[in-house]
Amino acid sequence: xxxIRATLAYDGTDFVGWQVQAAGRSVQGVLQExxxxxxxxxxxxxxxxxxxxxxxxxxxxxSFLSDIDSIPGPRFRDAMNAYLPxxxxxxxxxEAPPGFHARRSATxxxxxxxxxxxxxxxxxxxxxxxxxxxxxxxxxxxAMAGLIAGEHDFTSFTAEGAASGSRVRTVMDSRFDAExxxxxxxxxxxxxxxxxxxxxxxxxLWIEENGGGPAEMAAVLDAHxxxxxxxxAPARGLFLEKVLYDETLGS
Amino acid sequence: xxxIRATLAYDGTDFVGWQVQAAGRSVQGVLQExxxxxxxxxxxxxxxxxxxxxxxxxxxxxSFLSDIDSIPGPRFRDAMNAYLPxxxxxxxxxEAPPGFHARRSATxxxxxxxxxxxxxxxxxxxxxxxxxxxxxxxxxxxAMAGLIAGEHDFTSFTAEGAASGSRVRTVMDSRFDAExxxxxxxxxxxxxxxxxxxxxxxxxLWIEENGGGPAEMAAVLDAHxxxxxxxxAPARGLFLEKVLYDETLGS
Numbered sequence: 001x002x003x004i005r006a007t008l009a010y011d012g013t014d015f016v017g018w019q020v021q022a023a024g025r026s027v028q029g030v031l032q033e034x035x036x037x038x039x040x041x042x043x044x045x046x047x048x049x050x051x052x053x054x055x056x057x058x059x060x061x062x063s064f065l066s067d068i069d070s071i072p073g074p075r076f077r078d079a080m081n082a083y084l085p086x087x088x089x090x091x092x093x094x095e096a097p098p099g100f101h102a103r104r105s106a107t108x109x110x111x112x113x114x115x116x117x118x119x120x121x122x123x124x125x126x127x128x129x130x131x132x133x134x135x136x137x138x139x140x141x142x143a144m145a146g147l148i149a150g151e152h153d154f155t156s157f158t159a160e161g162a163a164s165g166s167r168v169r170t171v172m173d174s175r176f177d178a179e180x181x182x183x184x185x186x187x188x189x190x191x192x193x194x195x196x197x198x199x200x201x202x203x204x205l206w207i208e209e210n211g212g213g214p215a216e217m218a219a220v221l222d223a224h225x226x227x228x229x230x231x232x233a234p235a236r237g238l239f240l241e242k243v244l245y246d247e248t249l250g251s
Numbered sequence: 252x253x254x255i256r257a258t259l260a261y262d263g264t265d266f267v268g269w270q271v272q273a274a275g276r277s278v279q280g281v282l283q284e285x286x287x288x289x290x291x292x293x294x295x296x297x298x299x300x301x302x303x304x305x306x307x308x309x310x311x312x313x314s315f316l317s318d319i320d321s322i323p324g325p326r327f328r329d330a331m332n333a334y335l336p337x338x339x340x341x342x343x344x345x346e347a348p349p350g351f352h353a354r355r356s357a358t359x360x361x362x363x364x365x366x367x368x369x370x371x372x373x374x375x376x377x378x379x380x381x382x383x384x385x386x387x388x389x390x391x392x393x394a395m396a397g398l399i400a401g402e403h404d405f406t407s408f409t410a411e412g413a414a415s416g417s418r419v420r421t422v423m424d425s426r427f428d429a430e431x432x433x434x435x436x437x438x439x440x441x442x443x444x445x446x447x448x449x450x451x452x453x454x455x456l457w458i459e460e461n462g463g464g465p466a467e468m469a470a471v472l473d474a475h476x477x478x479x480x481x482x483x484a485p486a487r488g489l490f491l492e493k494v495l496y497d498e499t500l501g502s
Contacts, residue, residue, distance in 0.1 A: 011374040056375070077371070087374045120328070123262040123338045124307070128375055 001065045004076050005096040008047075008060040010088040012235065013127045017053040018060070027051070027060075027088055034083030035064060048106045048243040052195065054235030056128060059091075059110075059242040063102035100245075108172065108244035110188045113201045114237050118181040129182070130201075130237030136183050137208060141176040144204045144217040145185065148174035155224040157200050158193035159232075167193060167224075174200075186241070198233040199226075206230030252316045255327050256347040259298075259311040261339040263486065264378045268304040269311070278302070278311075278339055285334030286315060299357045299494040303446065305486030307379060310342075310361075310493040314353035351496075359423065359495035361439040364452045365488045369432040380433070381452075381488030387434050388459060392427040395455045395468040396436065399425040406475040408451050409444035410483075418444055418475075425451075437492070449484045450477075457481030 008027075016024030020032070028045055035043035048061040071079055073095030080090040099105075114129045121131040148171050155167040173188035185201050207216045207230065220228045259278075267275030271283070279296055286294035299312040322330055324346030331341040350356075365380045372382040399422050406418040424439035436452050458467045458481065471479045 009371075009374050011377070058373070058375075081371065086372075086377045089371050089374050091371055120260075120332065120340050120342055121337075122309070123260050123340050124309075124379055126262070126337045 001067055002069070002073075003063055003096040003098060003100045004066050004073060005061060005063050005094050005100060005102065006076060006080060006090045007092040008062055008088060009058045009091055010056060010060065011127065012051060012054050012056040014087060015053065017055070018047050018049065018051045027057075030085055030088055031062060031080075034080060035066075038079060038083050039066065039068060046102045048102045049109050049240045051238075051240050052235055055238045055240065056236075057240040060240050061102045061106070061243040061245075063096060063100055102243075105245050106190075106243050107246055108188055108190055109192065109240065110173070110186065110242040110244070111192075111197045112239045112241045113185040113187075113197060113233065114239070115183045115185070115201070115205070115233075116181060117183060127236055128239075130234050132205060132209075134209070136205070138176060138178055138183065140208055140213045141183065141185075141204055143214040144207065145174045145176050147214060147217050147221060148187070148200060152221060153224055154193050154196055154221075156220050156226060156229045157196045157203065158226065159195040159199070160226055162194040169193060169196070195232055198235065198238060199229055201237070202233035203230035205233065252318055253320075253324075254314055254347040254349060254351045255317050255324060256312060256314045256345050256351060256353065257327060257331060257341045258343040259313055259339060260309045260342050261307060261311065262378065263302060263305050263307040265338060266304065268306065269298050269300065269302045278308075281336055281339055282313060282331075285331060286317075289330060289334050290317065290319060297353045299353045300360050300491045302489075302491050303486055306489045306491065307487075308491040311491050312353045312357065312494040312496075314347060314351055353494070356496050357441075357494050358497055359439055359441055360443065360491065361424070361437065361493040361495070362443075362448045363490045363492045364436040364438075364448060364484065365490070366434045366436075366452070366456070366484075367432060368434060378487055379490075381485050383456060383460075385460070387456070389427060389429055389434065391459055391464045392434065392436075392455055394465040395458065396425045396427050398465055398468050398472060399438070399451060403472060404475055405444050405447055405472075407471050407477060407480045408447045408454065409477065410446040410450070411477055413445040420444060420447070446483055449486065449489060450480055452488070453484035454481035456484065 010027050015027050018027045020026045020029045031045045043064050045062050045064045076093035077090040116129045116131045117136055151170040153168050158167055169189050171189045175186055177184045187197055203220055261278050266278050269278045271277045271280045282296045294315050296313050296315045327344035328341040367380045367382045368387055402421040404419050409418055420440055422440045426437055428435045438448055454471055
């Protein structure tokens with residue numbers, strides 16, 4: 001058995017999320033269906049990030065075991081794409097070292113959240129961008145994002161009803177950049193709490209809209225209570241951008 | 252009655268085209284429905300270009316008569332957007348001089364056709380790009396595009412079953428540009444034959460794929476026969492980019 005690692009992009013709009021669920025079309029599900037047709041037997045796929053319904057990816061990483069010996073690792077990409085719907089694509093593939101596991105081996109996940117501030121959201125972007133109809137004070141956003149970096153208890157930014165366990169996470173990067181009329185939030189961490197990125201973005205935008213800044217953001221973070229934070233930003237603005245691995249595992 | 256002129260963008264994927272038809276969702280139709288709800292009576296909308304099913308726009312121009320006196324011309328944009336589905340947006344609006352007619356007053360239409368040549372088409376672009384899985388010889392494309400500029404009988408590039416009448420048109424601009432892994436064809440003319448742009452692009456790509464160049468393209472143009480040309484390129488790569496008007500009409 002070989003371990004195959006594939007980098008994936010998908011448009012999350014028409015999926016219930018990454019993970020196979022009792023009902024609905026999942027990214028993991030269409031991958032497993034495609035690989036089953038390709039292999040002639042069921043193939044279990046593991047993903048680095050369990051993206052929610054409507055969340056997109058340009059750099060999700062998946063791994064699976066394959067008993068097909070005739071296809072070189074890099075050619076799995078095209079073979080897989082022949083069996084996948086057009087809203088999921090393999091961008092790259094390779095044979096990974098034995099023991100590689102897309103989720104457990106990952107050392108860092110990078111997400112990006114895109115918010116358009118133009119007076120009109122171009123229709124071609126409507127599935128892939130959040131839209132707020134006002135100018136954003138980039139300096140205030142940046143000051144708030146800076147507070148997120150580092151090791152914190154992120155209870156305020158997890159979802160109601162999330163699994164128990166430690167809510168402490170270490171954020172390696174947390175910043176806002178402007179690209180034309182679009183504000184892009186980038187966050188990198190080893191792992192995230194459920195809906196953490198969308199809750200951080202939703203809270204930052206909510207504080208900014210109400211004239212607040214770093215003091216209010218610090219108070220939310222310190223409250224360790226979901227009810228202190230703002231709304232969850234919509235899924236459509238969020239992309240799983242990249243997953244990093246130890247170099248020994250061929251990142 | 253005031254004449255209102257609006258610049259529109261739309262994602263043509265889920266439309267049967269610009270024009271109202273017996274069945275199906277048309278851009279003109281959703282505009283007329285929105286304006287009827289806004290005005291309390293039917294409003295007839297005219298568009299500069301009758302885009303086909305699946306064809307997009309970033310700069311379509313529409314005009315209509317309005318008896319609403321309370322909304323300044325530039326504010327029609329937001330009022331219209333409140334009554335439109337998210338795959339059609341008014342980008343700008345203004346009160347136009349009496350007699351302005353989005354179709355009859357137009358002096359030039361500019362279309363762009365986008366073809367991605369990357370090994371994988373990113374899923375987020377799948378509704379808005381044609382995809383050919385090979386490198387394109389840009390110099391040969393440019394030489395073929397150059398033959399299209401000027402006044403010609405474009406019978407070879409019109410659709411089977413198109414209305415009769417002169418097939419002579421004057422093309423003011425016809426060129427290919429590369430933007431990363433995307434090849435963009437731009438064509439400008441006062442008016443076009445039905446499916447002319449997609450037939451030109453389809454033919455150029457077909458000749459290129461078969462190793463031909465300007466000589467083969469000239470032969471197709473001179474044949475004055477649709478059967479001499481190549482396939483029609485898919486609608487999803489085509490955008491109505493811009494419509495120009497005489498400055499006296501406030502272009």
